[in-house]
Amino acid sequence: MNIIRRVTDMQRESDRLRAAGASIGFVPTMGYLHEGHLDLLRIAISRCDISVCSIFVNPTQFGRDEDLARYPRDFERDCALIEALGCDILFAPDESEMYPEGDCTFVHVDHLTNTLEGAFRPTHFRGVTTVVTKLFLAVRPQLAVFGQKDAQQVAVIRRMTRDLHFGVEIAVAPIRREKDGLAMSSRNTYLGEDERREALALFRSLQRARKLHDDGERSAANIQRFVAEEILRSGTMTLDYAAVVHPDTMEQIEDEIHGAALVVVAARIGSTRLIDNTFLGSEGSSS
Numbered sequence: 466m467n468i469i470r471r472v473t474d475m476q477r478e479s480d481r482l483r484a485a486g487a488s489i490g491f492v493p494t495m496g497y498l499h500e501g502h503l504d505l506l507r508i509a510i511s512r513c514d515i516s517v518c519s520i521f522v523n524p525t526q527f528g529r530d531e532d533l534a535r536y537p538r539d540f541e542r543d544c545a546l547i548e549a550l551g552c553d554i555l556f557a558p559d560e561s562e563m564y565p566e567g568d569c570t571f572v573h574v575d576h577l578t579n580t581l582e583g584a585f586r587p588t589h590f591r592g593v594t595t596v597v598t599k600l601f602l603a604v605r606p607q608l609a610v611f612g613q614k615d616a617q618q619v620a621v622i623r624r625m626t627r628d629l630h631f632g633v634e635i636a637v638a639p640i641r642r643e644k645d646g647l648a649m650s651s652r653n654t655y656l657g658e659d660e661r662r663e664a665l666a667l668f669r670s671l672q673r674a675r676k677l678h679d680d681g682e683r684s685a686a687n688i689q690r691f692v693a694e695e696i697l698r699s700g701t702m703t704l705d706y707a708a709v710v711h712p713d714t715m716e717q718i719e720d721e722i723h724g725a726a727l728v729v730v731a732a733r734i735g736s737t738r739l740i741d742n743t744f745l746g747s748e749g750s751s752s
């Protein structure tokens with residue numbers, strides 16, 4: 466596996482590969498990889514000639530009071546995992562490479578970023594869209610793979626990619642879960658034993674929402690109330706939001722659910738913030 470640290474080296478390698486007719490599939494990550502990340506990479510590997518994975522803990526997507534300093538890192542282990550899978554290139558720039566001295570350019574997607582995660586983490590999506598833009602311009606992929614775990618991020622990236630004519634196809638992998646249902650996340654490592662058990666209320670609430678919907682419940686408000694109650698019943702968790710939304714616009718469904726709908730939740734347990742989601746109806750079978 467080729468490890469590239471500099472943007473210009475990545476661009477040169479990408480140009481060379483594309484000129485030789487190779488297609489490039491890209492998976493951006495912040496490292497501390499788990500099977501959810503590896504699923505994304507498996508898609509890139511299966512669909513493209515060359516796979517590129519990036520590891521960059523992006524400071525601009527963390528709020529001032531968030532967990533940037535303690536975000537888990539294990540570069541050696543990550544390298545071994547993706548190399549074993551057959552990843553061709555690891556792009557691992559440092560902060561000064563991605564944000565050169567005096568950097569003052571940001572990419573902002575309006576509307577979609579104001580609600581849900583955007584309401585609780587006001588600078589988060591600006592950081593995400595800025596770094597994904599920089600990564601796309603460095604890697605120049607034909608395909609980029611993201612996880613349904615971050616449902617709003619998927620909607621934001623799709624919109625940005627379309628609006629800015631990036632010419633990158635966006636593929637989405639279903640949520641990878643632990644055996645007991647907890648959605649895999651690098652942040653799960655923060656959870657103590659009791660917190661880990663309590664965190665299952667998120668998955669349980671989503672499963673029950675799906676069951677309600679399968680049994681014919683179509684009131685978004687009823688499903689939303691039910692999910693919120695289920696999470697709050699768990700004990701010490703605080704709820705940031707529980708909502709039933711349109712998967713593309715992330716707008717809350719106010720009345721009856723017709724067609725595609727997504728239940729999204731965010732909760733805090735101790736100092737850890739967790740998010741999860743599920744589709745209602747047939748799309749939800751895999752996540």
Ligand code: AMP
Pocket residue numbers: 493494495496501502504505610611612613614615638639640641642648649650651
């Ligand atoms: P991160 O390293 O947390 O920024 O995540 C990098 C990519 O992996 C994002 O597209 C995430 O949505 C995706 N991802 C993280 N956790 C999961 C999961 N449990 N299942 C599927 N994709 C995931």
